[in-house]
Amino acid sequence: MPLPTLVRWALAALVLSSPAVAAAQQAKPLDPANMDTTCSACENFYQYANGGWIGRSTIPGDRPMWGSFHELQDQNFAALRQVLDQAAANRRSASDPNLRKLGLFYGSCMDSARVEQAGLRPLAGELGRIAAVRTRPQVQSAMARLQQRQVNPGFLFHSTPDAKQSGRTIAEISQAGLGMPDRDYYLKPDSASETLRQEYVAHVGRMLRLAGEDSASAARSGGAVMTMETALAKASMTLEAQRDPEAIYHLTDIADLRRAAPAIVWPAYFKDRGVAVPAQVNLAQPDFIRALDSLLASAPVADWRAYLRWHLLAASAPALSSAFAEESFRFNSTVLQGVKEMQPRWRRCLEATDNAVGEILGQAYVRKHFTPDAKTRALEMVRNIQAEFRGRLGALTWMSPATKAKAYRKLDAIGNKIGYPERWRDYSRLELQDQPYVLNLHRANAFEARRDLAKVNRPTDRSEWGMTPPTVNASYNPLFNHITFPAGIMQPPFFDPKADDAVNYGGMGAVIGHEITHGFDDEGRQFDAEGNLSGWWDSSDTRAFSGRAQVLERQAGGFVAVDTMRVNGKLTLGENIADLGGLLIAHGAYRRSLEGKSEPAPIEGLTGDQRFFLAWAQIWRSTIRPEFARMLVTVDPHGPAAYRTNGPVSNIPAFAQAFGCKAGEPMARKESERVQIW
Ligand SMILES: [Zn+2]
Incomplete structure (x- = not known):
């Protein structure tokens, strides 16, 4: 459930470089110079x-x-930044395992030479698995594997306190799987939205070409991704409809889940996600999961491969070499938000x-x-x-x-x-290494996905x-x-x-x-x-x-x-x-x-x-x-x-x-x- 917060926009980049400067420039609590008394x-x-x-x-x-x-x-x-620079410098020698992890994560991200040199190679294994997908059960399995790394093609499977019995934590399936910020981006008929959609398809194509597809194949894949995501967008609930907590609460027995989404082999899915078959799940948006299920049953497997490849690349691009990071920035920050330049590496x-x-x-x-x-x-x-x-x-x-x-x-x-x-x-089960950054990112994502799902069927931890x-x-x-x-x-x-x-x-x-x-x-x-x-x-x-x-x-x-x-x-x-x-x-x-x-x-x-x-x-x-x-x-x-x-x-x-x-x-x-x- 999206929680209401005071502000939710992404906060980002660089003006001050040291806490000493920061302290000197600390804002006055109320500054008359900020006013316009005219x-x-x-x-x-x-x-x-x-x-x-x-x-x-x-x-x-x-x-x-x-x-x-x-x-x-x-x-x-x-x-x-000072804390992190120090942790990165000590990442091989620190005796505190947490500080070592802090240094390994930040240090591998800052190691731009290694990131550039590695290019797309760190993802070769994952991309190879997707390329080998031939059957619908394999599509499902590949999807689960990506979800386990917090790449979220299709839907989101995660834990949540039961809204009607909040002392216990249950599993929830909710809508996801779009590459643009909201369903409206796919469905609004105005010309500005139409232009954004064309930009998006071009962006998907560019990213796939960077990953080695030829132009014709990348263009085809871009079209397939757009078709797939538009179908998911149509089945998605609007943000305002989701403000009604009753409208996103559908506690569902597993037998009913199977009936709602018969194309998904649920026991295999839960096994892939490393969890026991839960007795019940909350189906936040039942229409969405039905639509996804019918796509799984009917869309060409080749389209699913394109869709999965795209989502893996889109989620990983900011952690890859500059060609990928820049293309991701160009669409997500420049086209969608008007941002002119990338933040300095240390801030990212x-x-x-x-x-x-x-x-x-x-x-x-x-x-x-x-x-x-x-x-x-x-x-x-x-x-x-x-x-x-x-x-x-x-x-x-x-x-x-x-x-x-x-x-x-x-x-x-x-x-x-x-x-x-x-x-x-507790981060003791998080394993990071001195390796290309994107691999540490996936490790950290997998750790978080496991940590989240481990809460299912347990009393809610309100702390x-x-x-x-x-x-x-x-x-x-x-x-x-x-x-x-x-x-x-x-x-x-x-x-x-x-x-x-x-x-x-x-x-x-x-x-x-x-x-x-x-x-x-x-x-x-x-x-x-x-x-x-x-x-x-x-x-x-x-x-x-x-x-x-x-x-x-x-x-x-x-x-x-x-x-x-x-x-x-x-x-x-x-x-x-x-x-x-x-x-x-x-x-x-x-x-x-x-x-x-x-x-x-x-x-x-x-x-x-x-x-x-x-x-x-x-x-x-x-x-x-x-x-x-x-x-x-x-x-x-x-x-x-x-x-x-x-x-x-x-x-x-x-x-x-x-x-x-x-x-x-x-x-x-x-x-x-x-x-x-x-
Ligand atoms: Zn608020």
Whole structure:
């Protein structure tokens, strides 16, 4: 299940080169130089708060967007790079096996001479197996083998907590197998989408030619891949349909799985994946697996070979020699996201290392860059925000006392993951070697696939983290009823121990409020205190909630994201509920923190309330390439930065009051048009 997070876009490349420089340039928690006071706060608050910064900022050539998240990520990366350089230098001599693995992985990635010299040879064995496929059972077996390396042709077979009994972990089969970011890319009829599809087919052909196919064969294979993936796209559920947790829950006995997908020899499949035949699986999208099954039964085996070869190459290309890496970059980053140049090698390798062995890298990171004091401060803030939410729940006029009682229970049961895991992941069974990088990448992927499937049929381990410690992000997991704030985000501009409370509540406080509110958004509210999907709301409460949510959905749908593309109000509903609720709750908690004190004196001419809202706006400062903006409108459940700033404040009377906006101005909706849920 895709988990709602604060931001989900890929964070990437280089500006700072050492932690010393990073510290010197650490962002001010609230920087008046970022503002554009020629714009009225009541006209366009995002521009007012960030216009100065936007005017002087350019997106680095190797990034699809640039903003406060990326600036902070760069600082974290500069610190991590030092750790990795040292680990790579000591990879043969380190006595700590984890540090040796860290060094082997990163070191093999950085060894560009070896990567170039090896070319495609490290994949010869895997490509040979695919070339030898002649029968449908062999197609299935080759597919399972790739899936075991986290190349995901066809579908995804993985573990998940059972949504209706979250204390146990079960196996799940879900849709996958597309080479472009979403089903819409295959199905939308507009000419821009048509052009992208032509680019994609050409890209597949180029990659296959690089791998040795002649032009005619590569062109044929490209067409076959497109046909296959279009069929899968048609059978795929949309992202917004998947926001309904009931719609992706179909606990299925193995006998029924065989009936749903008779062409797949399931016992052989499970054996290939190294797991015992499970009693049940969750078929997240039954129509998809039926369509895949019929393709397995009917599409020519030669087409399947092309499709499997393509997916192996596409997943491995960034780890192969430059011809492959550059072609992968050209389509995925330049065509799809508008990025001009590749990130420096160390950054690509750092991200891959964070992805592969992030809880080894994270240990080294938090030792140097996270203090118990930061954790204490964050916990205190979480408690204040929770108390404020509790108070607001009590005051709601649209929710019944019975539902409120259960909501309190859920709120009180929310678990906090702050900084880094209490128990680190065990990497002892991960085997890396001094060998070409792509082989270590496949080893790490296979380790992760096995680790994931080993959880099936076991009690759910709620202590597990879904984000690595240096990550600049935060999340709520509805199945755990947990919020997560990695060490990486607990720094300026989100949280600054030296800043005034207004700024910390508008930044980190609103982020905490956002994540807690996810437990009660259109999706999260369907899960109870234990993380079980259960109808704990009575129907009149559900109606009242949905009516309010629909207003927010319509508001979002009126906002132009890029060109003529509007925000998808349904897809972004959960995030928009969380942004509005999180900001309201954080503001309430800020006001509560002032009780019994006098109003703080203005700082740099700005009142406490003004600084609170400006802090929220300034964490969203960013510039984005239009290509990437178009991609995010389609695939990202979060709205664009300007909307995340202006959408919530336009519904909050305290904002209008703080900046003297009159009802009916763009940032101050009339009372009849305002929406408030929490
Ligand atoms: Zn979120």
